[in-house]
Each structure stands twice: as C-alpha cells, then as structure tokens.
Amino acid sequence: MPMINPERLLGDLRKLRSFGATGPGVVRLALSPIDIDARRWLAGRMNDAGLDAQIDGVGNVFGRSRNPGPALLIGSHTDTQPTGGWLDGALGVIYGIEIARALAENNDTRHLALDVASWIDEEGTFSGFLGSRSFIGGEHDASVDEAIRCARNRDGQLLHDALQAAGLAGRPRVHLERARQIGYLEPHIEQGGRLEASGNAIGVVTTIVGMREVRVRFTGQRNHAGTTPMSIRRDAGAALVAFIARMDDAFRALADADTVWTVGRIDLDPGSLSVVPGQADLYLQFRDGNAARLRAMEAALAQLAHEFHARGLVGVALDTLDEAIEPVTMNPAMQEHIARAAQAVAPGQWVRMPSGAAHDAQLLAAHLPACMLFVPSIGGVSHDFIEDTADEHIVLGCQVAADAAASILLEAMESR
Amino acid sequence: MPMINPERLLGDLRKLRSFGATGPGVVRLALSPIDIDARRWLAGRMNDAGLDAQIDGVGNVFGRSRNPGPALLIGSHTDTQPTGGWLDGALGVIYGIEIARALAENNDTRHLALDVASWIDEEGTFSGFLGSRSFIGGEHDASVDEAIRCARNRDGQLLHDALQAAGLAGRPRVHLERARQIGYLEPHIEQGGRLEASGNAIGVVTTIVGMREVRVRFTGQRNHAGTTPMSIRRDAGAALVAFIARMDDAFRALADADTVWTVGRIDLDPGSLSVVPGQADLYLQFRDGNAARLRAMEAALAQLAHEFHARGLVGVALDTLDEAIEPVTMNPAMQEHIARAAQAVAPGQWVRMPSGAAHDAQLLAAHLPACMLFVPSIGGVSHDFIEDTADEHIVLGCQVAADAAASILLEAMESR
Incomplete structure (x- = not known):
C-alpha cells in the first residue's frame, strides 16, 4: 500500500x-x-x-x-x-x-x-x-x-x-x-x-447535516417604558424571550445528541432603554443529519408561532431566510x-x-x-x-x- | 374662583x-x-x-x-x-x-x-x-x-x-x-x-418614580453553530434569555402594580446566524415610586448575576449605565x-x-x-x-x- x-x-x-x-x-x-x-x-x-x-x-x-x-x-x-x-x-x-x-x-x-x-x-x-x-x-x-x-x-x-x-x-x-x-x-x-x-x-x-434559517418576527406595541404598566404592555421583546424558552423545550424533545440550533441574532426595535419594544426579530438556524427531524423541527416552530400569534397579544410571523439545505x-x-x-x-x-x-x-x-x-x-x-x-x-x-x-x-x- | x-x-x-x-x-x-x-x-x-x-x-x-x-x-x-x-x-x-x-x-x-x-x-x-x-x-x-x-x-x-x-x-x-x-x-x-x-x-x-439603568453582559465562547454540540456550548445569548426569565420572576415577586421594567435592547456578538454568540448584552431599565423597592430590585439583580456567574458556564457582569434617579x-x-x-x-x-x-x-x-x-x-x-x-x-x-x-x-x- x-x-x-x-x-x-x-x-x-x-x-x-x-x-x-x-x-x-x-x-x-x-x-x-x-x-x-x-x-x-x-x-x-x-x-x-x-x-x-x-x-x-x-x-x-x-x-x-x-x-x-x-x-x-x-x-x-x-x-x-x-x-x-x-x-x-x-x-x-x-x-x-x-x-x-x-x-x-x-x-x-x-x-x-x-x-x-x-x-x-x-x-x-x-x-x-x-x-x-x-x-x-x-x-x-x-x-x-x-x-x-x-x-x-x-x-x-x-x-x-x-x-x-x-x-x-x-x-x-x-x-x-x-x-x-x-x-x-x-x-x-x-x-x-x-x-x-x-x-x-x-x-x-x-x-x-441539513440546515434551516428562519427569522421570527414579533409585532407588539411600542410604548413609553416609564408610563406603560406591565399589565397593558404588548412587549415584542418579552414575547421573543418567552418564545425562545418554549422553542428550546420543543427542540430538546425532538433532538438527538447531534441536533444543533442557534439564536445568533436578536433585534429589538427601536432598541432604546426608555421604549417598550414594538417589534422584535429572532434569527434562528438549526441543523441536523436527519431530514425528517428537520421537518419536525420546522413543524414545531410553526406550531409555536401559531400558538403565540393566536393569543392575540403580539403578532408572530415566520420567514425562511435561505433555501432549505437537506442532509x-x-x-x-x-x-x-x-x-x-x-x-x-x-x-x-x-x-x-x-x-x-x-x-x-x-x-x-x-x-x-x-x-x-x-x-x-x-x-x-x-x-x-x-x-x-x-x-x-x-x-x-x-x-x-x-x-x-x-x-x-x-x-x-x-x-x- | x-x-x-x-x-x-x-x-x-x-x-x-x-x-x-x-x-x-x-x-x-x-x-x-x-x-x-x-x-x-x-x-x-x-x-x-x-x-x-x-x-x-x-x-x-x-x-x-x-x-x-x-x-x-x-x-x-x-x-x-x-x-x-x-x-x-x-x-x-x-x-x-x-x-x-x-x-x-x-x-x-x-x-x-x-x-x-x-x-x-x-x-x-x-x-x-x-x-x-x-x-x-x-x-x-x-x-x-x-x-x-x-x-x-x-x-x-x-x-x-x-x-x-x-x-x-x-x-x-x-x-x-x-x-x-x-x-x-x-x-x-x-x-x-x-x-x-x-x-x-x-x-x-x-x-x-425613580429609575435605574443597567447593562448585563454575558461572556461565553464564540463557536461554529454547525459543529459545536449543544452539550459543550457556552452560549452567551442562551444565558441571557435564561437570565431574563429568572429576572422576570424575581421582579414580579417584588413588584406592585406600578413597578415597571423593560429590556429595551439586546446585542448578541457577533450577531451571525452561523456563530454561537460569545458575548451578549442586555440593556435593562426599571422604575418605581418606592426607593426601597428599587434597592430590592437592584439587590435581586445582583444576586441573580452572582448565581449565574457562579455556575461557571458564562461570565456575568453588571454595569450601571446612568446615575440612579431616586423617586x-x-x-x-x-x-x-x-x-x-x-x-x-x-x-x-x-x-x-x-x-x-x-x-x-x-x-x-x-x-x-x-x-x-x-x-x-x-x-x-x-x-x-x-x-x-x-x-x-x-x-x-x-x-x-x-x-x-x-x-x-x-x-x-x-x-x-
């Protein structure tokens, strides 16, 4: 040889x-x-x-x-x-x-x-x-x-x-x-x-592995951070944080040891300390070697977005950022x-x-x-x-x- | 009159x-x-x-x-x-x-x-x-x-x-x-x-009301979002999200109906979908009419930061952004x-x-x-x-x- x-x-x-x-x-x-x-x-x-x-x-x-x-x-x-x-x-x-x-x-x-x-x-x-x-x-x-x-x-x-x-x-x-x-x-x-x-x-x-890249946009109501009681806020950023916690649970339930997902970027709008965010964007990437698991993760994400949106407090919209890459x-x-x-x-x-x-x-x-x-x-x-x-x-x-x-x-x- | x-x-x-x-x-x-x-x-x-x-x-x-x-x-x-x-x-x-x-x-x-x-x-x-x-x-x-x-x-x-x-x-x-x-x-x-x-x-x-403005900085390890298994990540952004959930709980326990707190801005570094964030900054403002409550919220924040830091996965540092305003x-x-x-x-x-x-x-x-x-x-x-x-x-x-x-x-x- x-x-x-x-x-x-x-x-x-x-x-x-x-x-x-x-x-x-x-x-x-x-x-x-x-x-x-x-x-x-x-x-x-x-x-x-x-x-x-x-x-x-x-x-x-x-x-x-x-x-x-x-x-x-x-x-x-x-x-x-x-x-x-x-x-x-x-x-x-x-x-x-x-x-x-x-x-x-x-x-x-x-x-x-x-x-x-x-x-x-x-x-x-x-x-x-x-x-x-x-x-x-x-x-x-x-x-x-x-x-x-x-x-x-x-x-x-x-x-x-x-x-x-x-x-x-x-x-x-x-x-x-x-x-x-x-x-x-x-x-x-x-x-x-x-x-x-x-x-x-x-x-x-x-x-x-295959890959998906998604932006999740939360639309609430921009408001004065001093004069708007917590009880009446429609805080897009708070919704984003709550969403990530639920998403982590959902993905963990589907994942094996090789599944990865990453929130690489978060944008709160207008991004001022004195303003309750009216819009919040979450940029998510997830990868897996199993095509069926990727589809299950997409479905879990869509289900969660639907659930959050249906509560009526904030709007939730999913946007695919790039072509799906299959494993x-x-x-x-x-x-x-x-x-x-x-x-x-x-x-x-x-x-x-x-x-x-x-x-x-x-x-x-x-x-x-x-x-x-x-x-x-x-x-x-x-x-x-x-x-x-x-x-x-x-x-x-x-x-x-x-x-x-x-x-x-x-x-x-x-x-x- | x-x-x-x-x-x-x-x-x-x-x-x-x-x-x-x-x-x-x-x-x-x-x-x-x-x-x-x-x-x-x-x-x-x-x-x-x-x-x-x-x-x-x-x-x-x-x-x-x-x-x-x-x-x-x-x-x-x-x-x-x-x-x-x-x-x-x-x-x-x-x-x-x-x-x-x-x-x-x-x-x-x-x-x-x-x-x-x-x-x-x-x-x-x-x-x-x-x-x-x-x-x-x-x-x-x-x-x-x-x-x-x-x-x-x-x-x-x-x-x-x-x-x-x-x-x-x-x-x-x-x-x-x-x-x-x-x-x-x-x-x-x-x-x-x-x-x-x-x-x-x-x-x-x-x-x-009085006011406090604080930046909470999480320092983890920047990594490739595809090749770094979830189990070994030190994801600064994930720590930030977990921190906010705990902070909300702590503040809710201290708050009355007039207490407000707002995460107005979040920066993940480097902010790329393909990179596990190595640093994450949370910008927080909270206001209350009661000086003792503001101090209790500060103390709860410091305690939480200490607790997260002590876990050793990510560093957590608090920085006061502006002079404290008393009610x-x-x-x-x-x-x-x-x-x-x-x-x-x-x-x-x-x-x-x-x-x-x-x-x-x-x-x-x-x-x-x-x-x-x-x-x-x-x-x-x-x-x-x-x-x-x-x-x-x-x-x-x-x-x-x-x-x-x-x-x-x-x-x-x-x-x-």
Whole structure:
C-alpha cells in the first residue's frame, strides 16, 4: 500500500500557508491576486506529481491523472474566510496531491487514477460553492453563469472582472466525467471539538447535516417604558424571550445528541432603554443529519408561532431566510473503506460522526458516491487565525486517506 | 374662583403647535430657530397676560407676576422630542399663561401672584432638564456651565453657539426666589394609558418614580453553530434569555402594580446566524415610586448575576449605565388642593397616580413644594406625532389647575 511522505506533505501545506499568511492565519479570498498566485503554485505541484493540471474558467485547479479510469477524485478548497485558518480546505487539496505522489511511488498502486481538485470559492467571497457547482454543471450551469455576470465580492468587484484580471475569463470549465470518476473523497479538518474531546484521531463522516434559517418576527406595541404598566404592555421583546424558552423545550424533545440550533441574532426595535419594544426579530438556524427531524423541527416552530400569534397579544410571523439545505448521507461503501484504513493505521482512535459544517461534498454527493474524512481541530476552532491541527494528526489523516483511496480504486479495478 | 377661557386656551395651544408643525406632530428641538421663534411668541403672550416676561441666558422663558408674593410657579417645557407631539410640555406652559389671565380677570384672585416658566431643553437635545437646573442654581451651576461650554446637539452644534445665534449668550439666568415662590405646579399630559383605561379625566400625581439603568453582559465562547454540540456550548445569548426569565420572576415577586421594567435592547456578538454568540448584552431599565423597592430590585439583580456567574458556564457582569434617579414624593398639601379642585370640577373622575415619566418637577421638588396634575393621553401615546388629548380634557384640566392654583395661593396669603 502507498506510503505518504510526512515532510513533503507538511512542506507543501506550509508553502501554501505562505500565500496570504497573516500572523498565524491566512487571508486568501477567492480570486484575489494572492489566491491566483496560490492556484498557479498548486497547478505546478500537481504537474510535478504527474497530474495534468489546469486552472479552468471559474478558477478551479484540476489535476487529472494520466492513468485511465476508474478514477477517484480527491478535492476541497484553497480559498479562505476573511479571517481564515491555514488548514480549512487547504488540507484536503494537499492531501490529494500527496496521495497522487504516494500512489505513483508504489508498484502496487502506480496504475491507479487519482484526480485532484481545488474548488473555487467554497467560502462564498463571490458565490458559495461556485467551483463544485461549475464542475457538476447541468442543473447548476444557469446559477454559475448568473454568478459570473452579476456576483460581486465585498469590495464590489464583479466575479467576471476578477476572472478577467486573472486571465481566466472565457477558459473552458472542467466538468465531471461520469464514465471516469467513480467517487469523491474530501478530507477536511473537523471544525468542531468532538474528536479532540473523545481522544480520537480520525472521523469517518456519516452525513453532512441539513440546515434551516428562519427569522421570527414579533409585532407588539411600542410604548413609553416609564408610563406603560406591565399589565397593558404588548412587549415584542418579552414575547421573543418567552418564545425562545418554549422553542428550546420543543427542540430538546425532538433532538438527538447531534441536533444543533442557534439564536445568533436578536433585534429589538427601536432598541432604546426608555421604549417598550414594538417589534422584535429572532434569527434562528438549526441543523441536523436527519431530514425528517428537520421537518419536525420546522413543524414545531410553526406550531409555536401559531400558538403565540393566536393569543392575540403580539403578532408572530415566520420567514425562511435561505433555501432549505437537506442532509446528505455519505456513501456507505466508501465509509467502510475509510473505517478499515483508520482501524489499520490508528486502531480504536477513529469514530463515525456527522459533519455539522457544509462542504463541497454536499453538492457532489448527489452526482457520485462521496465521503469525507475528518482530522481533529485543536480547541474545536476554525474560521479563525488560530485554527490548527497537530502535525501528527495531519500526517496520520493523510495516510488513512491514502490507504482508503488505494483500497477504493483497487476494488473498482477488480469489479470492472 | 377664576374661570378659564376654553377658546383662548385652545387657541394659544394651537398657535404654539404651528411653530414646528409636522403633520399632526411637532418638531421643535431646544434652541432651534423655530424654538426661538416660539419662545419670542410665548414671551409676548406672557406680557399680554400681564406678566413681566424675559428669555434668560439659557433660553428659559420666564413670566413674573407684577403682584408681590407669595407666588405660585406654574411651568413645564415647550421644546419637543425629535418626533414630538403637540402637547408634551406645551400644555403646562400654556395652562400657566391662561391661569395667569383667569386669575387677573377675577376680583377675588387678581391680587394673587402666579409666575410662569417654559424650561429649556427638558428633552435633552443638548443637556436634559437644563432650564430647571439653571433655575435652581447652586449645586447645579457647575453642570449648567459645563453644558454651555461643551454640550452639543445631534448636529454637533455647541450649546454655546446655539445661545449665541439666538442672541441669548451672556444674558443673566433667572433663579428661584426662595422668599417669593412657595410652590411649583406642573400640569402635563399623562403619557400613559391609565386615565383613559379607567375613565378618569384628572390624575393627581403622588410620586415621580425613580429609575435605574443597567447593562448585563454575558461572556461565553464564540463557536461554529454547525459543529459545536449543544452539550459543550457556552452560549452567551442562551444565558441571557435564561437570565431574563429568572429576572422576570424575581421582579414580579417584588413588584406592585406600578413597578415597571423593560429590556429595551439586546446585542448578541457577533450577531451571525452561523456563530454561537460569545458575548451578549442586555440593556435593562426599571422604575418605581418606592426607593426601597428599587434597592430590592437592584439587590435581586445582583444576586441573580452572582448565581449565574457562579455556575461557571458564562461570565456575568453588571454595569450601571446612568446615575440612579431616586423617586420623589409630590407635596401632600398641594396634592390635596388639586384633589379638591378635581372633585369639584369633575366629581369621581380623578385618581391619584404616580408619574412613570421624568419631569422638571422631579428636580424642583428638592427645593420647593411641588406637585403635578395629569390629563389623559389618547391611546396612552406620547413622544410621537399622533400624541393627542381630547379638547374637553384639555379644558377641564386647565380649570382644575386654575382652581388649585387659586386655592394654594389664597391659603398662603392667609397664613402670612
């Protein structure tokens, strides 16, 4: 089986970190000049690894194995959040390159085809998951075309102009080859604290959770906070607080240990100490790996809103803030390959777990068998300059991914 | 006894409304050009009523009776909120002028001395209660001098420059004459809905409530809303919501029907749907007419904060936002005069009640016997363009105030 080279792996990760390094973190927004520099370097490293590399018409870096299929695709993203860490996304792409090298260096695996991708703009500087959507094509082409025409980053720059400035506008887009690519593997940092807390080194991802985002608006009566007795108030803020308590009870009754819900923002209007709030907005997000549970939570929320509204003291209205994201199950056979590899490399130090964060794999899973592998995040921190993972976990994760990739591909060769 | 003239009273109120009229409301910020115009007109109406009128060095309009003391002082303010109503403050000043005229027209009362004031900037465009503080002088002189030098309105204009532009800078300030003025009466709209709800026409104010303003800050751990299980979260926002529920219970156990408390503002940090809030601020105001109850509420709040903090999940810190305002009892003898006048004019249609809002009377009460009389606010609304009071209530309130003023002054003459 392939043996990855820890120094080469860590060296490439550190080199990639140097593009946009800011203190311990990285600022490498999609299609910024430093991101383009990093993509050119990545394409070079892919070529060095024996892949045919290109940067396509949306900025995806794609390294195609010269071996015929069946091919496994390993990918993630190398753009970052505005205050990003050095491993979020970068880890999976460099794993792919290192695994391509390791496969080529081993007589038993040098015939296997591993393609490697860095998807553009997973983080949504212009349009989230742009690269994986472009790669899938078909139903996503219209939204990708629309983004190229109209999407802007925070500085107001058009995506089209950013592609033009990078010399990428008009280049063809790389697309999924359904006859060749038989699976997608996305290694990633966990971005949570479960692996660390449980003393595990590897997470085999079972599902990527679905998500709902909702605004609950309470409409009462704005009033003078000194002259309006408690008994006649129609306090929108007080209704909001009472609602959250009831919602927590309802959600707890439906939840399992992986269900999460968050009130991230509360706005009281007019927001003055001397005024009883006439309007109050609650911004809620909830996530779960089980589609039926998400629907049950939506129903509980609607029921509670109806109940509060029906009391007549305040109006309650629900607004969906974004398209519902349904949970996605990771391919069970690929999970088994990763689990076996993890057990061989790190016996008893791996666990099956859901992904609470969204990933390109969520989109790709609708089109080819997909799975993810997690390594621990120190302190559970991500999207922050101090995001980090122990070197030994980085190395161990790559070896597990390499073994799983070899095993997936060898099995696919046999079954042809 | 004096008979007020309803048409003259309503005519003057409507004329004053025309200075700064904006739809049904009024925008007449302290020392704005339109406010200065209104002050000049007011001084003229005071002179017409037989008073010696002046506009003093801070903008107070003061009409001094030519009769020797003992004098009763009737006053309120004619500046408005940024989106003000036509009666808040204006009512009491025009009542004073009408009552001066009514006393002068009656043989039994024409010898009585009634002084009338419109205090500048009750609403705090530059510095709240500036006029009544200047009038009291002494302990307040330093803060008034400081305001003239340094206070600015929302447009950044210095108070000093506004006084200069109005031609008032350097004029002497009118001061309380302790040997002459034996009491202060401030008629005002209720600014709440109690009189209307109970079918009463007159409120005899017993106390002006005290007030506390506090920020409660919760410090937890900011985290990814997708990858952080509920069980390990230190959610500052969730702590805030739980705190409010417990605080409501504690305050309810201490409150009487007049106690009010309001959460006017909540800030969750960073305020993103995808982030478990790491910090949460609750802005609380509470008011009561009983100083001991205010202290008990403070103690309950501190106890609760200590209890939440001691659990160790989130930090809890209390910060006082403004100087504590202690409740002020209205002079009992003056209350009796108003109550008797109310019973004579509107039998069974008056009630004793606290003032939940702050007034110049709160400051003046420390220096001379003071009391207030309320007339109903339609729908309990004030500080809003649609603030209004029925004409019959405006007229009735003025007659009650006139009778009370005559009765207070006649008794004072007798006892000299």
